[in-house]
Structure formats: C-alpha cells, structure tokens
Amino acid sequence: MPQTKEPGKVEALGPAATAAILVLGATVSLLLWQNLRRQHDTDVEYSIRAYEMAVVDSIEDRLNGLYDGLRLRSELWAQPLSGDSKNSETGVEIFLHENPPVLALLHANPSWQIAGSEDGKKVLRQHVADVSRSQAAVGDHVWGPIRLPDGRRVFVVGVHMSEGVEDRGAIYAVFDAGLVLHEILDERAIGYGVAVSADGEELYRRAHEPQDGDELTRFAATEAIEARFGKPWTLSIWPTAELIRPGYVGSPVFALAVGLLASSLLSAAVHFGTLAWRRGSALQEANEAIARQIGEAQRTEHRLSQLSQELEGRVGDRTQALNETIVELETFNYSVSHDLRAPLGAIINFSAILGEDHADQLDTAGKEHLQRIVNSATAAVSMMDALLSYSRSGRTELHRVPLDMSALAREIHEEIAAAAPHLRGNIKIGDLPDAFADERMIYFVLTNLISNACKFVTAGEEPRVEVGGHEADDETVVYFVRDQGIGFDMRFADKLFKVFERLHATGVYPGHGVGLAIVARMVRRHGGQVWAEGAPGKGATFWFTIPSAKGGN
Numbered sequence: 001m002p003q004t005k006e007p008g009k010v011e012a013l014g015p016a017a018t019a020a021i022l023v024l025g026a027t028v029s030l031l032l033w034q035n036l037r038r039q040h041d042t043d044v045e046y047s048i049r050a051y052e053m054a055v056v057d058s059i060e061d062r063l064n065g066l067y068d069g070l071r072l073r074s075e076l077w078a079q080p081l082s083g084d085s086k087n088s089e090t091g092v093e094i095f096l097h098e099n100p101p102v103l104a105l106l107h108a109n110p111s112w113q114i115a116g117s118e119d120g121k122k123v124l125r126q127h128v129a130d131v132s133r134s135q136a137a138v139g140d141h142v143w144g145p146i147r148l149p150d151g152r153r154v155f156v157v158g159v160h161m162s163e164g165v166e167d168r169g170a171i172y173a174v175f176d177a178g179l180v181l182h183e184i185l186d187e188r189a190i191g192y193g194v195a196v197s198a199d200g201e202e203l204y205r206r207a208h209e210p211q212d213g214d215e216l217t218r219f220a221a222t223e224a225i226e227a228r229f230g231k232p233w234t235l236s237i238w239p240t241a242e243l244i245r246p247g248y249v250g251s252p253v254f255a256l257a258v259g260l261l262a263s264s265l266l267s268a269a270v271h272f273g274t275l276a277w278r279r280g281s282a283l284q285e286a287n288e289a290i291a292r293q294i295g296e297a298q299r300t301e302h303r304l305s306q307l308s309q310e311l312e313g314r315v316g317d318r319t320q321a322l323n324e325t326i327v328e329l330e331t332f333n334y335s336v337s338h339d340l341r342a343p344l345g346a347i348i349n350f351s352a353i354l355g356e357d358h359a360d361q362l363d364t365a366g367k368e369h370l371q372r373i374v375n376s377a378t379a380a381v382s383m384m385d386a387l388l389s390y391s392r393s394g395r396t397e398l399h400r401v402p403l404d405m406s407a408l409a410r411e412i413h414e415e416i417a418a419a420a421p422h423l424r425g426n427i428k429i430g431d432l433p434d435a436f437a438d439e440r441m442i443y444f445v446l447t448n449l450i451s452n453a454c455k456f457v458t459a460g461e462e463p464r465v466e467v468g469g470h471e472a473d474d475e476t477v478v479y480f481v482r483d484q485g486i487g488f489d490m491r492f493a494d495k496l497f498k499v500f501e502r503l504h505a506t507g508v509y510p511g512h513g514v515g516l517a518i519v520a521r522m523v524r525r526h527g528g529q530v531w532a533e534g535a536p537g538k539g540a541t542f543w544f545t546i547p548s549a550k551g552g553n
Contacts, residue, residue, distance in 0.1 A: 044219050044239055051192055052221050052237050058184050059196070059235070063227040066175060069099060070159045074171045101179040103154065106172040119148060120174045127156045142230035145177060145201040153177050153203050157229060177203045195236040196225070203233070207240050348374055398438045398525060400547075405432035405479070408439070409467050412447050416454065423454055423463065430468035433477045436547045441522040446481070448515045449542050453483035456540075476528075477548040484539040488532075496532055519544070 073095055092105055092115045104120025114121045127143050144155035155177055160170045177196075181204035185194050193207030220238035227233075351374045355367065362370065409429045417424035427450065435442065446467070453465040469479035488496070497520035523530040526546045534540030 041219075048192070048219055048221050048237060048239060051188075052223050052235065055185065055188055055194065055237065056223050056225055056235055058188065059181070059225050059233070060227060062180055062184055063225075063229075066099065066101070066180070067157070067159070067228050069095065070157060070171060070173050073105070074159045099175075101175045101177075101183075103174045103176055107170075116174070120154075123148070123154060123156060123174045124172055140229050144230075145198050145203065147201070153198075153201055155230065159229075191240060193238045193240050196233055197236075198233045199231060207238075398441070400436055400438055400526075403435045403437055403439055403442060405435050405442075405469065405477075406430075408443060409446055409450075412443065412450060415447075416450065420454075426454070426463050427465045428467065430466065432467070432469045432479060433471050433548060435477055437526050438522075441525070442546070445519050445522055445544065446479075448519050449481040452515065453481050453485065453540075453542075456483070457485040458537075471548060472545065475548055476545050478543060478545050480541055480543045482539065482541040487534040487536050487538050487540050489536055490534065493532055493534075497530065 073091075076091065096102055096105065096116055102116070102120075104114055104116025104124050106114050106124045114124055123146060127146065140160060141158040142155060145153040146156065147153055153176075154174050156172060156174050158170065158172045177198070181196055185196075185204060185206065194204065195202065195206075196204040220236065223235045223237075225233040225235050351370055355362075355370050355374075359367070406429065409432055413424075413427050413429055416427065450465060450467065454463040457463045464484040466482045467480070468482075469477055472478045497516050520530050523544045523546065528545040528547075530542070530544040532540060532542045
C-alpha cells in the first residue's frame with residue numbers, strides 16, 4: 001500500500017518549493033537580461049560603424065566629384081580662346097545647374113565675367129581680390145569655412161591645371177557646404193544623429209548630441225572625411241534615443257518578464273497543487289449548494305411563470321372591458337347628442353310660434369323669458385353639435401397622405417379672409433414643412449387654431465396671427481400658431497384641451513370649449529402632441545407635432 005504524506009508536511013513543502021523556484025527563475029532571468037543587453041550593445045556599435053563608413057564614403061565621393069568637375073572645367077578653359085565666349089558661358093550655366101551647391105564661378109582671365117548667385121559673387125570678390133587674375137598662384141587653394149550673413153558656411157576653391165600652365169586655366173569656385181551635406185545626409189542614416197564640422201565650424205547637424213552621463217555617449221563615433229583638396233572634415237554619428245531605447249530596454253525587460261512569469265507560473269502550480277486536496281471537499285460542498293439553489297430557482301421560475309400567465313389573463317380581460325366601456329360611452333354620447341336634437345328643436349319651434357301668435361298677450365317680461373328659452377335651447381343644440389363632433393373625431397378613420405402644409409394654410413387663410421376681409425393682412429403664413437397626415441383632420445386643426453387666434457383679441461384691436469413650423473427631426477415636424485391677443489394664465493393651461501373647459505366668459509368670446517379638445521384628440525390620433533404657451537395680455541402660442549412627409553413615407 002503506497003505511503004501518503006501527512007497534511008502538515010505537504011503544506012510545509014509547498015511554500016519552500018515555491019520560494020526556491022522563484023529565486024531560480026529570477027536568477028536565470030537576470031542572466032538572460034544581461035546577455036541580451038551586451039548583445040544589443042554589440043549590434044548598435046556595429047550598426048554605428050557601418051553607417052559611419054557609408055556616410056564618410058558618400059561625402060568623400062561627392063566632394064571629390066565636385067573637385068573633378070572643377071578640374072575638368074579648368075582644363076576646358078585652359079584651351080586657347082576662340083573669340084566667341086557664348087559657348088563657354090553656356091557651359092558655365094550648365095555646370096552651375098548640374099551642381100546646385102556651387103554658388104559662383106570666377107575665371108582667372110579678366111575677359112570672363114563672374115557667374116552664379118549674388119551671394120557667391122560677393123564671396124569671390126572678397127576672398128580672391130588679393131590674387132592677381134592675370135598671375136594667379138600655381139596649385140590648388142581652399143579658403144573656409146566662411147560664414148555668410150544668413151548663417152550658411154561656404155568654401156572658396158581655387159583650381160589650377162599644374163605648374164607651367166597658362167593662368168587662364170585657373171578658376172575659382174564658391175560652394176555651399178550645407179547643401180552638399182543636406183543632399184547626402186537627409187536621406188541617409190535615418191534614426192541616427194549626425195554632425196559634420198570643419199576647422200571648428202559646424203557645417204551640418206541632425207539631432208542633438210547626447211549629454212555627459214547619457215547612456216548614448218558610449219555609442220558615439222567620430223571619423224575624418226578626406227578629400228583631394230583642403231583640410232579633412234570631421235564626422236560625428238550617434239544613435240538617437242528613439243532608435244536605441246526600444247531595443248535596449250524592451251528586449252531585456254521582455255526576457256526578464258518572461259522568465260519571471262514562467263517561474264511564477266511554475267511556483268503557482270506547485271503551490272496550488274498542495275492546496276488541491278483541501279479544495280476538493282470544499283468544491284463538492286459548493287456544487288451541492290449550487291444544485292440546491294438551481295432547484296429552488298427552477299421552482300421559483302415556475303411559480304413566476306404561472307403568476308405571469310394569470311396577470312396577462314387579467315390584463316386582457318380588463319383591456320377588453322375597458323374597450324367595451326369606451327365603445328359604450330361613445331355610443332351613448334352619440335345617441336344623447338343625436339336624440340336630444342328633436343325635443344330641443346321642438347322647444348325652439350314652439351317658442352317661436354308662441355312669440356309670433358300670442359305676442360300681444362305677452363308683456364315685456366314674458367317676451368324676455370320666451371327669448372331666454374329660445375337662446376338656451378339654441379345653446380344646448382349648439383353644445384350637442386359640438387359634443388357630437390367631438391365624438392365623431394374619435395371614430396373617424398385616418399387617411400394619411402402627403403400634405404403641402406403651406407398650401408393648406410393659405411387655403412384656410414383665404415376662407416377666413418373671404419368671410420372677414422379685414423383679416424386678410426393680419427394673418428402671416430410662413431414656409432411650413434410638408435407632413436404625412438389626414439387632410440380633413442389637419443384642416444380642422446389649423447382652422448380652429450387660426451380662428452381662435454383671430455377671435456381672442458382685446459376689444460378695439462386688430463388680431464396679429466403668425467403660422468410657422470420646422471422639422472424637429474427626420475420623422476417629426478412642429479407647427480405653431482402665434483397671436484398677440486389676450487393670452488391666458490399658464491396655471492390653467494391644462495384646461496384648454498378639455499371638453500367644455502373655458503378660460504374666458506361666454507358672453508365676451510363665444511364658443512363651447514370643445515374645439516381645442518377636438519384638436520388635441522386629432523393630433524394625438526396622429527401620434528403627435530399639442531401644448532400651449534402664453535401670458536395674460538401678451539398673446540399665446542399653440543404648438544402641435546405630427547409625422548413629417550419623409551418620416552411618414
């Protein structure tokens with residue numbers, strides 16, 4: 001029978017093994033990290049040397065090529081003059097065009113003119129004035145670097161054929177060292193800092209040199225640039241922080257992190273292995289508890305499903321009962337409004353007959369009473385007509401079509417102006433966006449709102465009405481009817497759109513308070529909203545929203 005370790009020994013062995021693995025992993029990671037740093041340093045130094053040699057060769061080739069070109073030009077000018085200097089001048093222009101760093105050329109023969117830029121000509125006049133153009137010194141000469149007022153560094157080169165050759169074979173040229181270096185170095189050694197100097201004067205620089213104490217200083221390299229004329233130039237090259245730091249820091253740190261992570265994972269495996277036997281029972285107990293909870297949750301879900309079904313049944317029954325009640329109320333409303341017209345009409349007719357046939361038997365008070373009976377019955381008929389209209393507005397089927405709201409508003413304006421010509425200039429119709437709605441209902445809405453705006457004005461004043469609208473979004477448009485009439489108190493704004501609710505006396509402003517209720521119902525049936533804003537004596541604005549022509553389609 002195999003022997004088993006006691007729990008105490010197993011628990012004691014786990015932390016010791018974990019600590020040993022962590023120490024070993026950290027040691028291996030540090031060694032790997034140091035090795036990668038040394039390898040990276042070697043790679044950087046090799047890369048610096050390779051870039052340095054390539055840059056030195058490129059600069060020397062360019063300077064020697066420039067020197068060879070000047071030598072060739074000197075040999076051409078050393079030939080006997082033909083008397084026609086046009087070809088020579090053309091050759092000089094071609095040479096200057098092909099060698100942009102050369103700013104100017106000067107021939108030793110006084111019959112030739114200086115060619116090139118004004119800055120180059122000025123330098124040649126200043127630095128070659130002490131050399132006789134008819135008896136120039138034999139051999140090549142270099143002056144520079146010379147600092148121009150704009151900061152550029154230039155060199156003056158005197159090229160002669162050889163001893164014994166006529167002086168007319170000598171030429172002097174001034175070239176911009178910065179242009180030479182820019183055309184070579186701007187596209188080379190990208191990612192490295194480069195500096196070139198001559199005789200203590202800096203000719204070119206890209207990026208700042210590392211300061212003392214910077215880790216980049218140990219990678220910097222310096223090399224001399226030899227040319228076939230003049231003193232050597234000095235080239236300095238070093239890596240930039242953006243080039244060296246990602247590799248210098250990233251790779252070793254990545255190796256260190258991987259080593260530490262591996263050792264941590266291994267130690268975690270050992271540690272959790274020692275705890276597995278204790279967690280088995282706990283996991284089993286947890287699974288049993290979860291199973292009990294799942295069973296309880298399933299029973300609870302079943303009970304909730306039953307309650308939900310019962311609730312849906314109750315909601316359906318009550319919804320059906322509510323719909324039946326609404327239909328009954330609308331039927332009752334229609335019946336009352338329709339059936340009461342006959343007796344009220346009889347009251348009006350018999351009152352009129354009584355007033356005509358027995359007028360001589362009625363005194364003044366009797367006639368007034370009889371007139372009040374007629375007026376009350378007439379008002380009751382009018383109220384029933386309004387109530388009937390309100391009832392019909394809820395049963396009428398919607399027929400949505402694209403509507404030109406501007407044309408509809410102008411049509412209503414013309415009808416109102418035909419009945420009251422003095423209002424023609426008092427109603428301003430703006431540019432209304434199109435809608436997608438029932439034409440008859442929207443016609444009633446606009447007619448009611450515009451008529452109310454013309455009606456509710458202070459005595460003796462003319463109404464001022466404005467109709468406008470705008471698109472609220474891609475699917476909804478907002479319209480308004482604004483007046484400068486008597487207004488209303490915002491505390492009672494909720495009564496405006498209720499049946500038979502009025503904020504003003506009937507004797508002063510006729511009506512039954514049903515029109516705005518019908519307006520509200522028609523707007524709501526379109527899925528819109530209606531509201532009002534106003535203040536006593538400062539006019540009122542009625543707003544409503546309906547689907548736009550684009551949103552409805």
